[in-house]
Amino acid sequence: MTNIHATTTAAQTTAAQTARPPASPLHARIGAALTGAAIPADLLDLDAHDPLARKREEFTLPGGVVYLDGNSLGALPRAVPERLQQVAAQEWGDALIRSWSAGADRGRDWMNLPDRVAAKIAPLIGALPHEVAVTDTTGVNTFKVLAAALKLAPAERRVILTDAENFPTDLYVAQGLLDLLGGGYELRRVNPDALDGHLTADVAALLLTEVDYRTGRRLDMAAITAQARAAGVLTVWDLAHSAGAFPVDLRGAGADFAVGCGYKFLNGGPGAPSFLFVSERHLGNENAAPVAISGWMGHADPFEMDRAFTPAPGARRFVPGTPMVLSLSALDSALDVFADVDLHALRTKSLSLTDTFIRLMEPLCARFPLTLVTPQEHARRGSQVSYRHPQAREVMADLIGGGVIGDYRTPDILRFGFTPLYHSHADVARAVAGVQAALEARA
């Protein structure tokens, strides 16, 4: 029903169908620039001393490509296919229904799988394990935590305040919830860099995405959360481009709620289950966050099959339905990549990669109509770098065909995501060589 041809470019489709070798002389030229790029000695030196360099071998990546779209779909961790086979053949095919409980003592039962995955995500976002639930999609989780926030807020607070340029789904979900509730609820869109005067007595919740999906601009979560709390406003943070990209400290910031993606920097696979965070302040016996979508998996005793819903003790109460075990197992396996990763080292490398990219791209910005839109200031930058270009859609199609896989975002954004777990500084130089070839061909 969705007309895919209206939503992607023909070049993207062609590139993926034919894969290597490149399909056109232009793609070949970009590919040659990429693979033949001379790597400056200072970058080789940075790579030689990179404490995370060893992590790259834990991923399977195609040859002839610099993959700069891990902020849309993380690369495949090498261990995942075998785990999927094991889940399909043994746990499903052989043990069948028994797998819901079998292996609970060894941490292999399906019933507690959502909680085990939550416990792996918790340290990446500065949360306690029982404050995290892994379930559903980011949109559905946004709906659930917004609903909880609105119900927790005093009745006279009926406004959701959000970034005017927030990710569309966040806006759609908030508006859909308010339409459902009716009765004077309102979505108010403002500039998140200028919140002063907007945290008024009618605001129930502040819904913000920490890192902007287009510009890569990072907000000051700690300062904004403190400002909101002082004004009696609950915070809902979308960590889509944060979790797994750098250390997040939800508890340190005093956040109330958060959601995030499993398939971006957490590398959980296409459409991997999402996570949500509920501060333990809202999980107590009194004034607990209400569960709008309540299902058997979030019940304190799922197999009792009571007629009334009694919420599970932690954020697990926000898991309504039977988890998608195949997708969830892939995410579970993917998260093991983070087990020995120092998140501060991850952040240091991310900034070094994006600094390098910005520096190497500077000469191209002077020659071509490219405008950097990502903040140069480290504290205000996520793990991506974006540029405006009047033919961004066509340029990105060329790049993808040639092996520099970033993505295009309307209306005119070229977006390049950097993943410190599998990118080297040499990759940055190769990508820039590819961009140069693409821009020169179009000039």
Next chain:
Amino acid sequence: MTNIHATTTAAQTTAAQTARPPASPLHARIGAALTGAAIPADLLDLDAHDPLARKREEFTLPGGVVYLDGNSLGALPRAVPERLQQVAAQEWGDALIRSWSAGADRGRDWMNLPDRVAAKIAPLIGALPHEVAVTDTTGVNTFKVLAAALKLAPAERRVILTDAENFPTDLYVAQGLLDLLGGGYELRRVNPDALDGHLTADVAALLLTEVDYRTGRRLDMAAITAQARAAGVLTVWDLAHSAGAFPVDLRGAGADFAVGCGYKFLNGGPGAPSFLFVSERHLGNENAAPVAISGWMGHADPFEMDRAFTPAPGARRFVPGTPMVLSLSALDSALDVFADVDLHALRTKSLSLTDTFIRLMEPLCARFPLTLVTPQEHARRGSQVSYRHPQAREVMADLIGGGVIGDYRTPDILRFGFTPLYHSHADVARAVAGVQAALEARA
């Protein structure tokens, strides 16, 4: 966080951990009765003339087991593991983000995968492809269609009428939605076999599960839907134990909404994505069913990234988030098993299997405290047979340990599901021999 030991029996866990050979003399005795059962000639004859017998080879099933829990988790279709490998290694690992659009002309892109799966489910439930969406879990979908029904109903209709003994999640979800809405909404629980007098002018929607999860009692969907429509009440059918078990005719019945599971009789794998149905009456430009949880995947043009939500033309509008591609691909592959299946032949065989089971169990009902709770009348029976037994929990644990895998439901139900795609009449005789051994050991 969930204490699994409180929700299953130790015997179940032990059985699954040790698998074959059976863990105890009792399990060995049940297993021997099962594998050594003499199969009556009339049953061998039925199997010899079974037009669906050839389908069994399309499934991978463990040896030494009669698996009668396909109504909780369908068995593994043989083609699924290879499909999963292909999705993980090629589509994710190699093509990466390009797989969202690549192969659209060959029906292999991820973007339209939910619609392709919907098109495979549509004929199984008597729907048009654009009336079906495949997404989320059954609980979340129940929330979405109930929300749509309440918003479509006139404001003075604020009651959801449901079966007092409905599946707990249906009750929880309905109550959670009404709590969220506040303002005089009410969940009213009645006996679905005696609806007369309950379809009053304050009722917005009737939420019923066609086949009861405990007793296997099937409702008359056509008659009840007609009665509801005549009373101005919208219908929401839960097809958890219907879809894939026998032909369902939602359009013929005039149903408004429906939901169902991908992981039971559709064999889509543990926690497979769910489906929902919205009659095309509610998908038009005027008076369309509103989308409470609206995300980018349900937008008419997802990559435009508009600030306002414009719903996709069909039921696709109810797909809020990025689909869980691994789980959804398994379901897509699993549904191919149905491509050459005559659903009326499926129903005929299902009734023959359950008739046979009821008949062979009769002598045991006379000797032991077993009470059949499934209707004998064909029109009122799904594809499972259930008995009450005062020690149902313990008896089922014994049976599972010995290789007759059914399940226990509180408080005292032994449940046996029959799947015509992979069960023979000989399996029925083997299962009954196992049940006899278990009951004799406990007498």
